[in-house]
Amino acid sequence: MTTPVRLLIHGASGRMGQALLRLATERPGLQVVAAVQRKVDQRVLDGVPHFASSELAAAPAFDVAIDFSLPEAFDPVLALCAERGSAFVSGTTGLSGAQREALETASARIPLLWASNFSLGVAILDELVERAAAALPGWDCDIVESHHTRKKDAPSGTALSLGAAAERNGATPRYASIRAGDIVGEHLVQFSGAGERIELVHRATNRDIFARGALHAAARLAGRPPGAYRLRDVL
Ligand code: NAD
Secondary structure, eight states: OOOOEEEEEETTTSHHHHHHHHHHTTSTTEEEEEEEESSOSSOSSTTSOEEEGGGGGGOOOOSEEEEOSOHHHHHHHHHHHHHHTOEEEEOOOSOOHHHHHHHHHHTTTSEEEEOSOOOHHHHHHHHHHHHHHHHOTTOEEEEEEEEOTTOOOSSOHHHHHHHHHHHHTTOOEEEEEEEOTTOOEEEEEEEEETTEEEEEEEEEOOTHHHHHHHHHHHHHHTTOOSEEEOHHHHO
């Protein structure tokens, strides 16, 4: 039997953290050794050691940290991974320019993967947007994203990544955000020309897709050489 990949889940009590803990136990080859959240006021999963963020340094040895938290919680967990030589997978959105630079710096020491969206569908949508933007010079490009009312950042990290893909291929995207109900995540990328329009849409109906993608990335990243990996590198 091969040794399991030891995981630290950061942001464990959140919507994504809870999905990650539940699904990690179903996936062979992964073992959660630490669940970290702001305060240990609720234990998410029995049998998993829980830590408050103030106790992060006391976490046991781990191979990969998976972080789905908030920008204000991000720096210490990245620093811990760099210090210990552990891999880092993060889906936290709304990061500052300095935090993006910290990722770049850390990638010289550890393997890491940050993605605004861990679903397979959005990875494909990204490719479709690149193709459409390159093939439709001069068309208007509009990105409309919809999420639940408790989402803090806008436009979403995914909308900005899709916009960057369009921009790299000559389009000038505009953004609109909708915050309503319990929408898990929807992204519409619309290309409009004279007398015609293309609409590319992705709808997430369950956040397990993001958690599964992040667990898959963690399993694939453990033991790789240092570097900044993209989701398509580990699919
Ligand atoms: P949430 O608010 O439900 O959970 C946030 C978690 O962060 C909680 O466990 C909380 O305890 C922890 N936290 C907050 N402040 C902290 C601090 N100062 N120190 C330590 N921990 C702290 O949020 P969520 O819906 O689970 O989303 C988390 C992040 O993941 C958001 O940035 C969201 O945009 C992003 N997200 C990304 C993807 C993707 O595929 N990349 C998918 C869904 C959500």
